[in-house]
Amino acid sequence: MDTTQLQRTVAAMVQAPKGLLAADESNPTIARRFASIGLDSNEQNRRAWRDVLLTAPALADSVSGVILYEETLGQQADDGTPFPKLLEQRGIVPGVKVDKGKVPLANAPGDEVTEGLDGLAGRLQRYREQGARFAKWRAVYNVSPTLPSRLAVKENAHALARYAAICQNEGFVPIVEPEVLIDGDHTIERCREVTEQVLRAVFHALDRQRVVLEAMLLKPSMVLPGKGGERATPEAVAQHTVAVLRRTVPAAVPGVFFLSGGQSPEEATANLAAMNRLGPQPWVLSFSYARALQEPALAAWRGDAANAVAAQQALVHRARMNARAREGRYQPAMENEAGR
Ligand code: 5MM
Numbered sequence: 001m002d003t004t005q006l007q008r009t010v011a012a013m014v015q016a017p018k019g020l021l022a023a024d025e026s027n028p029t030i031a032r033r034f035a036s037i038g039l040d041s042n043e044q045n046r047r048a049w050r051d052v053l054l055t056a057p058a059l060a061d062s063v064s065g066v067i068l069y070e071e072t073l074g075q076q077a078d079d080g081t082p083f084p085k086l087l088e089q090r091g092i093v094p095g096v097k098v099d100k101g102k103v104p105l106a107n108a109p110g111d112e113v114t115e116g117l118d119g120l121a122g123r124l125q126r127y128r129e130q131g132a133r134f135a136k137w138r139a140v141y142n143v144s145p146t147l148p149s150r151l152a153v154k155e156n157a158h159a160l161a162r163y164a165a166i167c168q169n170e171g172f173v174p175i176v177e178p179e180v181l182i183d184g185d186h187t188i189e190r191c192r193e194v195t196e197q198v199l200r201a202v203f204h205a206l207d208r209q210r211v212v213l214e215a216m217l218l219k220p221s222m223v224l225p226g227k228g229g230e231r232a233t234p235e236a237v238a239q240h241t242v243a244v245l246r247r248t249v250p251a252a253v254p255g256v257f258f259l260s261g262g263q264s265p266e267e268a269t270a271n272l273a274a275m276n277r278l279g280p281q282p283w284v285l286s287f288s289y290a291r292a293l294q295e296p297a298l299a300a301w302r303g304d305a306a307n308a309v310a311a312q313q314a315l316v317h318r319a320r321m322n323a324r325a326r327e328g329r330y331q332p333a334m335e336n337e338a339g340r
Helices: 004-014 027-035 043-054 083-089 120-130 150-169 188-208 234-248 265-276 291-301 305-326 332-336
Strands: 019-023 063-068 093-097 102-104 112-114 134-141 173-180 255-258 284-289
Touching (some): 004 063, 004 093, 004 173, 004 255, 019 043, 019 305, 027 043, 043 291, 043 305, 102 134, 112 134, 112 150, 120 150, 173 188, 188 234, 265 284, 265 332, 284 291, 284 305, 291 305, 305 332
Parallel strands (some): 019 063, 063 093
């Protein structure tokens, strides 16, 4: 496999001080997000929202790539430009979420597994014609004293690795996203234990499937206490998360782009900044947030075109704060700066 093109895509995605915007909510997920502002989820509204996000001025200063949903890949901006082309024109790499969502894992009560491998190579060929250059697949792990089971850890790792191998064969950079959920009242130590098991299994499976580590990106969750438990300081989150990554993620992986996973926007930024203050690591530590980038913008927009500029300012503000967090320069006082 010639990985020159893949590594060129990776280089564009990891460029400092940027991160990724995850705008790949499937229709059921975007319907939940729109419900929070009382908006109906129809194709027109979904296209209008993605237009607000993707045309935000100066977005490219802090965002190097956008993960799109399949539907968005085929839609056009207000001026008729296909969204993937618009992103390329702005110097932002377009990507696409290719998993088909999670289902209960048979014979493993409480565990889930992600589907979507059947026909994936054919779908990727279509997505490439539409302009996508990278892909994303998310596995989720529920946490309890007994979850996830060994079976769930193994099966999700296998699917992530098969997906990654198929992507690289089709010329796509795979983003490998194992998400340890924050639902529950578990401790940060329990999250750390699960995250370590999960990442160990994922990299073992990636090796077995001969995935080229230099031509992939990791999108993990941070090590956090369950949302029903006590909050942890950014310093504690950073220590636990980086310690687990250093044990499990080979230095050949160019970038680690965290998901926000239900943290507040400011919390996700502060935690990323604390990690980048720990000193140089083998990989770039950046962001690939959906909710933590979009929430304030969605609240400003409320489905009204008259609010589009305010929504874009809110999005770009969050992206800028996270770009500073990637450099370890973010301070909460920066939230109030002019131009917000
Ligand atoms: C965990 O979800 C990913 C990151 O989002 P957050 O920063 O909000 O945690 C996100 O890319 C996710 O994969 C998409 O929103 C799609 O989710 P669904 O469940 O619709 O596939």
